[in-house]
Amino acid sequence: MEAINVANITKRYGDIYALEHVDLNFEAGKIYGLLGRNGAGKSTLLKAMTNRIFPDDGVIYLNDQPVMENDEVLHQMYLMSEEDMYPKSMKVKDVFHWTDEFYGCFNMEKAKELAKKFELNINKKVKDLSTGYQSIYKLIIALSLNVPYVFLDEPVLGLDANHREMFYKLLLETYMEKQQTIVIATHLIEEIANLIEEIIILKNGKVIVNQPIEDILAAGYSVSGLAKDIDTYCEGKHVLGYDVLGGLKIAYIMGEVDKTSLKDTMEINPLNLQKLFVELTKKEGEI
Amino acid sequence: MEAINVANITKRYGDIYALEHVDLNFEAGKIYGLLGRNGAGKSTLLKAMTNRIFPDDGVIYLNDQPVMENDEVLHQMYLMSEEDMYPKSMKVKDVFHWTDEFYGCFNMEKAKELAKKFELNINKKVKDLSTGYQSIYKLIIALSLNVPYVFLDEPVLGLDANHREMFYKLLLETYMEKQQTIVIATHLIEEIANLIEEIIILKNGKVIVNQPIEDILAAGYSVSGLAKDIDTYCEGKHVLGYDVLGGLKIAYIMGEVDKTSLKDTMEINPLNLQKLFVELTKKEGEI
Numbered sequence: 139m140e141a142i143n144v145a146n147i148t149k150r151y152g153d154i155y156a157l158e159h160v161d162l163n164f165e166a167g168k169i170y171g172l173l174g175r176n177g178a179g180k181s182t183l184l185k186a187m188t189n190r191i192f193p194d195d196g197v198i199y200l201n202d203q204p205v206m207e208n209d210e211v212l213h214q215m216y217l218m219s220e221e222d223m224y225p226k227s228m229k230v231k232d233v234f235h236w237t238d239e240f241y242g243c244f245n246m247e248k249a250k251e252l253a254k255k256f257e258l259n260i261n262k263k264v265k266d267l268s269t270g271y272q273s274i275y276k277l278i279i280a281l282s283l284n285v286p287y288v289f290l291d292e293p294v295l296g297l298d299a300n301h302r303e304m305f306y307k308l309l310l311e312t313y314m315e316k317q318q319t320i321v322i323a324t325h326l327i328e329e330i331a332n333l334i335e336e337i338i339i340l341k342n343g344k345v346i347v348n349q350p351i352e353d354i355l356a357a358g359y360s361v362s363g364l365a366k367d368i369d370t371y372c373e374g375k376h377v378l379g380y381d382v383l384g385g386l387k388i389a390y391i392m393g394e395v396d397k398t399s400l401k402d403t404m405e406i407n408p409l410n411l412q413k414l415f416v417e418l419t420k421k422e423g424e425i
Numbered sequence: 426m427e428a429i430n431v432a433n434i435t436k437r438y439g440d441i442y443a444l445e446h447v448d449l450n451f452e453a454g455k456i457y458g459l460l461g462r463n464g465a466g467k468s469t470l471l472k473a474m475t476n477r478i479f480p481d482d483g484v485i486y487l488n489d490q491p492v493m494e495n496d497e498v499l500h501q502m503y504l505m506s507e508e509d510m511y512p513k514s515m516k517v518k519d520v521f522h523w524t525d526e527f528y529g530c531f532n533m534e535k536a537k538e539l540a541k542k543f544e545l546n547i548n549k550k551v552k553d554l555s556t557g558y559q560s561i562y563k564l565i566i567a568l569s570l571n572v573p574y575v576f577l578d579e580p581v582l583g584l585d586a587n588h589r590e591m592f593y594k595l596l597l598e599t600y601m602e603k604q605q606t607i608v609i610a611t612h613l614i615e616e617i618a619n620l621i622e623e624i625i626i627l628k629n630g631k632v633i634v635n636q637p638i639e640d641i642l643a644a645g646y647s648v649s650g651l652a653k654d655i656d657t658y659c660e661g662k663h664v665l666g667y668d669v670l671g672g673l674k675i676a677y678i679m680g681e682v683d684k685t686s687l688k689d690t691m692e693i694n695p696l697n698l699q700k701l702f703v704e705l706t707k708k709e710g711e712i
Contacts, residue, residue, distance in 0.1 A: 176557045176585045220556075255710060269507075269582075270463045295556075295583065298463045298612045300703050304712055325585045326613070416587045423542060425591055 141166035141319055142187065142287070147196035149182055149343075156182040157193070158343040164319055166286070171330055171351070172323040174340035175419050180323040181219065183340070184289045188217040200287070213241060216283050218276045219291040226265035230275045233264065237279055249282040252308070256301060269296030277305055281312050289321045294329075302326070306333055327412040337411075341419055355409050358392040363404035371399055378417035390417050428453035428606055429474065429574070434483035436469055436630075443469040444480070445630040451606055453573070458621035458638070459610040462706050465627040467610040468506065471576045475504040487574070500528060503570050505563045506578040513552035517562045520551065524566055536569040539595070543588060556583030564592055568599050576608045581616075589613070593620055614699040624698075628706055642696050645679040650691035658686055665704035677704050 142164040149157040157179045164170060174180045185191045187198055189205050189212055197204050200211045224233050230253075238244035253260050256274050258267075267275065273295050280288050294302045310333065313320060322330055337354060339347035347354060358378070361371060365387040368380075378390040390413060395406055429451035436444040444466045451457060461467045472478045474485055476492050476499055484491050487498045511520050517540075525531035540547050543561050554562065560582050567575050581589045597620065600607060609617055624641060626634035634641060645665070648658060652674040655667075663679040677700060682693055 174585075175587060176555065176583075255712070257708075268463065296463075296612075298461075299614050299699050300462060300707060300711060302612075303703055307712055325583075325589075327586055328615075412586050416590055420587060421544075424587060425542070425594055 141201060143199040143202075144183070144187065145197050145199065147183070147186060147193045147198065149179075149186060149191070149193045155343045157186070160196070160340075160343070160345055162338065162345060162348065164321065165336075166319050167317040168319060168336055169313060169334050170319075170321045170336045170338060171327075171334035172321050172338050172340070173327060173415055174323075175421075176325075178340040178419075179343040180340055181291055182343075184217055184219065184291050184321065184323060188212065188215050188289065190217070190221075214285050215287040215289065216241075216280055216285050217289040217291065218280045218293060219289075220295075222264060224264070227263055229261055229263055230258065230267075231260040233275065234260065234279070234282075237283070241283055241285065243284040244279075245282045245284060249278050252278045252281060255304065270298065270301065271296075273297055274301065281308055284316065285318070286316075287319050289323075291323045293322065293324065294326060302329065306330070309333070327415050328410065331411040339415065339418060346418065351411065354414065355411065358390065358409045358414070359395050360388055360390050360407045360409060360413070361400075361404055362386060362388040362407070363401065367401055367404055371396075371401075371404065378414070379420065390414065428488060430486040430489075431470070431474065432484050432486065434470070434473060434480045434485065436466075436473060436478065436480045442630045444473070447483070447627075447630070447632055449625065449632060449635065451608065452623075453606050454604040455606060455623055456600060456621050457606075457608045457623045457625060458614075458617055459608050459625050459627070460614060460702055461610075461627035462708075463612075465706075466630040467627055468578055469630075470627070471504055471506065471578050471608065471610060475499065475502050475576060477504070477508075501572050502574040502576065503528075503567055503572050504576040504578065505567045505580060506576075507582075509551060511551070514550055516548055516550050517545065517554075518547040520562065521547065521566070521569075524570070528570055528572065530571040531566075532569045532571060536565050539565045539568060542591065557585065557588065558583075560584055561588065568595055571603065572605070573603075574606050576610075578610045580609065580611065581613060589616065593617070596620070614702050615697065618698040626702065626705060633705065638698065641701065642698065645677065645696045645701070646682050647675055647677050647694045647696060647700070648687075648691055649673060649675040649694070650688065654688055654691055658683075658688075658691065665701070666707065677701065 144160055144162040147157050147160045172180050186193050187205065189207060203211050205211050224236060234246060234249050238246060258271055258274055273293060277293055280290060294305060324330055334351055337347060337351045338345060361368060365385055368387040368389050372389050376392040378392060381388040431447055431449040434444050434447045459467050473480050474492065476494060490498050492498050511523060521533060521536050525533060545558055545561055560580060564580055567577060581592060611617055621638055624634060624638045625632060648655060652672055655674040655676050659676050665677040665679060668675045
């Protein structure tokens with residue numbers, strides 16, 4: 139079932155196209171990974187989807203209703219992002235209170251329980267929180283709101299490894315329970331690879347990948363071995379890129395595994411999402 | 426050869442011990458990973474080592490010279506951290522200039538070349554840079570300074586995957602060339618696992634791990650399989666923790682691999698540094 143329909147969205151800032159003719163569908167009850175380099179348009183897209191900015195062209199629909207200035211629709215969505223929706227001098231517990239007032243579907247008990255788990259003091263003012271806790275209090279809101287659409291823009295910025303792992307587990311639990319539509323934009327790609335079902339990659343404001351994660355990972359493979367063997371093996375193949383470690387070389391290849399010209403000293407492995415992303419979005423001059 | 430000697434350092438903030446009787450040696454020409462939860466004392470230690478804060482107790486020596494208010498010693502060290510050493514209204518190129526004035530060993534040509542690689546506009550003011558570029562301009566300084574001691578506190582905060590990978594490669598190149606002593610404090614543990622030789626873990630201001638990375642990873646293993654089989658297998662063993670995925674279970678175990686009670690359906694794997702860290706530093710009530 140199609141839930142959100144992004145129809146031919148374009149957004150310019152001066153001469154720069156932040157988004158250019160973007161068409162996307164987000165189905166209900168799925169978890170999406172929204173990936174892209176810094177500046178690729180991820181945050182712009184999420185802000186347009188939640189009516190925080192207006193596209194220059196195109197329309198975004200939630201269940202066939204345009205999201206633009208549509209309160210009923212906006213009450214069904216929560217966007218967690220770097221921006222604060224309330225004054226930074228407000229205490230965390232008051233942010234919880236006003237979020238509840240606005241949405242009317244905030245589970246305060248769960249929020250307080252999560253604050254304990256993360257050791258967040260909700261009597262603190264937002265501005266006095268560290269980088270990690272600036273993220274954590276918003277994550278708690280995202281996990282405690284009973285809205286069907288949750289968008290997370292860099293949810294784990296500044297979190298230590300334990301808190302990141304705990305968040306991924308809690309997000310999955312919440313998803314199992316509520317079957318929400320979740321979109322995660324993050325630079326920590328490998329960490330969400332097991333969490334997401336669908337993957338969207340933006341590059342310079344355009345969609346370059348939009349498919350189930352299994353499909354894209356199954357579309358290629360990596361092969362490692364002695365540099366000269368790898369060079370020979372790769373001839374005529376669709377090579378995304380290489381890594382070199384001393385005399386060894388790893389090639390990232392799209393297409394089916396070709397076993398005919400494989401040597402015993404060479405090793406085939408599945409593609410890794412982060413590596414695939416890096417190769418697909420590399421710019422000229424980057425090593 | 427011992428280069429930096431941290432001798433019985435204690436630092437309190439009010440009632441809280443940020444560091445408590447910390448003893449550490451950093452040998453010349455090695456790369457160290459300095460790991461810990463948010464608030465474990467990593468930044469405090471790095472700031473004490475570079476004379477930005479003063480310990481309440483203990484002394485830090487660089488080649489037998491105390492670092493405290495010792496200009497000659499401090500000119501040999503660079504600490505990259507969240508704090509800015511210059512006004513945020515300064516342009517990046519002027520920060521480069523003043524860094525050169527202070528240290529007298531800044532490779533301006535290399536810095537400009539790196540700025541191109543990272544697409545950093547050095548005519549921008551520091552305050553106008555995004556989170557990622559706030560890190561990047563400091564990374565460029567760290568890579569371009571010819572000092573023997575480089576300390577990096579959360580070097581890749583806000584960087585996309587491509588820029589992170591490029592930074593790790595450049596850091597290794599610089600290290601190969603200059604054989605500096607490098608200390609990296611980061612939450613992205615798995616990404617630096619192949620980069621570091623020695624690992625130090627702080628927990629609540631105390632050192633709980635201080636050894637070569639190979640040694641700690643070889644000190645244990647993980648075993649996965651059906652939950653009931655894993656429970657039986659783990660009896661009497663030193664289990665750090667578990668992960669549960671439906672009916673499957675993974676146990677993280679210290680000690681030599683016990684193959685006698687292993688079933689065909691169970692799988693043994695090496696420990697992963699990030700996972701090991703999470704289990705060693707988990708707090709009560711965390712999942």
